Amino acid sequence: MIEVTLLGTGSPIPDPRRAGPSTLVRAGGQAFLVDCGRGVQQRMAAAGIGANGLTALLLTHLHSDHIADLGDLLITRWVTTFTEQVPLPVIGPPGTAEVVEATLTAFGHDIGYRIAHHADLTAPPPVEVREVTDGPVWDHDAVQIRVAPTDHRPVAPTIGFRIEHDGASVVLAGDTVPCESLDALAAGAGALVHTVIRKDLVELMPQQRFRDICDYHSSVEQAAATAERARVGILVLTHYVPGIAPGQEEDWRARAAAVFPRQVELGDDLHRVEVHPGVCVRPGG
Numbered sequence: 001m002i003e004v005t006l007l008g009t010g011s012p013i014p015d016p017r018r019a020g021p022s023t024l025v026r027a028g029g030q031a032f033l034v035d036c037g038r039g040v041q042q043r044m045a046a047a048g049i050g051a052n053g054l055t056a057l058l059l060t061h062l063h064s065d066h067i068a069d070l071g072d073l074l075i076t077r078w079v080t081t082f083t084e085q086v087p088l089p090v091i092g093p094p095g096t097a098e099v100v101e102a103t104l105t106a107f108g109h110d111i112g113y114r115i116a117h118h119a120d121l122t123a124p125p126p127v128e129v130r131e132v133t134d135g136p137v138w139d140h141d142a143v144q145i146r147v148a149p150t151d152h153r154p155v156a157p158t159i160g161f162r163i164e165h166d167g168a169s170v171v172l173a174g175d176t177v178p179c180e181s182l183d184a185l186a187a188g189a190g191a192l193v194h195t196v197i198r199k200d201l202v203e204l205m206p207q208q209r210f211r212d213i214c215d216y217h218s219s220v221e222q223a224a225a226t227a228e229r230a231r232v233g234i235l236v237l238t239h240y241v242p243g244i245a246p247g248q249e250e251d252w253r254a255r256a257a258a259v260f261p262r263q264v265e266l267g268d269d270l271h272r273v274e275v276h277p278g279v280c281v282r283p284g285g
């Protein structure tokens with residue numbers, strides 16, 4: 001079984017009820033954080049995991065809302081690890097190494113204070129960055145991960161992840177418009193976690209800067225169509241733009257359900273979905 005927890009279902013606009021985009025995937029005793037938006041560690045604490053409990057950090061792209069708390073995550077993992085400091089694998093698109101290095105530089109004073117003060121902290125937070133665009137990236141203890149390009153242009157390159165464990169599979173699309181490489185990555189998966197925006201609402205906004213974001217995101221209906229083409233078992237929606245107004249959750253769900261006739265999941269931060277082996281589409285189902 002793979003367990004998906006929506007840690008942060010918000011967007012770049014601060015929302016008192018929603019943290020920034022982040023998803024926790026637990027599989028085979030391993031814990032993967034996919035993107036690390038604003039407030040992610042509060043949600044991780046609520047989900048029962050600390051930064052020192054993460055197996056790896058997976059980044060779909062380098063937009064600020066998806067990496068906002070990277071520094072906090074790296075520092076907190078470092079100062080709360082009391083055994084050997086094991087490097088945190090960070091797997092992301094080209095540019096990730098530069099972002100991680102610059103983040104550690106930004107926290108350089110803090111890192112210096114702590115190394116000077118604590119005898120058992122002798123080196124900066126260890127991180128092992130791997131920049132990828134396509135293909136297998138992880139195969140440890142019965143968990144396999146592969147990536148494929150997505151289409152979030154002009155933000156490029158961007159990637160989606162497919163995590164497999166013991167017959168169960170989950171695909172995390174990140175921010176993207178529909179594209180063939182995502183269809184292929186998601187084909188037959190147990191669940192597809194997809195970020196969405198309500199283009200019908202955003203297109204009505206007076207500010208061109210908000211309307212611009214329709215260019216490179218999937219609407220609820222487009223995400224549902226991707227899930228249907230890929231014949232996934234469960235569609236999990238997250239990263240709600242412009243936010244789900246009170247009482248509107250069923251409207252969002254209905255828009256997906258009109259296109260994707262199987263299980264649709266959405267909800268508040270900490271919404272949890274179990275993906276079991278063999279969750280797949282029955283012929284004609």
Ligand SMILES: [Zn+2]
Binds near residue numbers: 061063152155175
């Ligand atoms: Zn983005």
Ligand SMILES: [Zn+2]
Binds near residue numbers: 021065066239
């Ligand atoms: Zn985003």
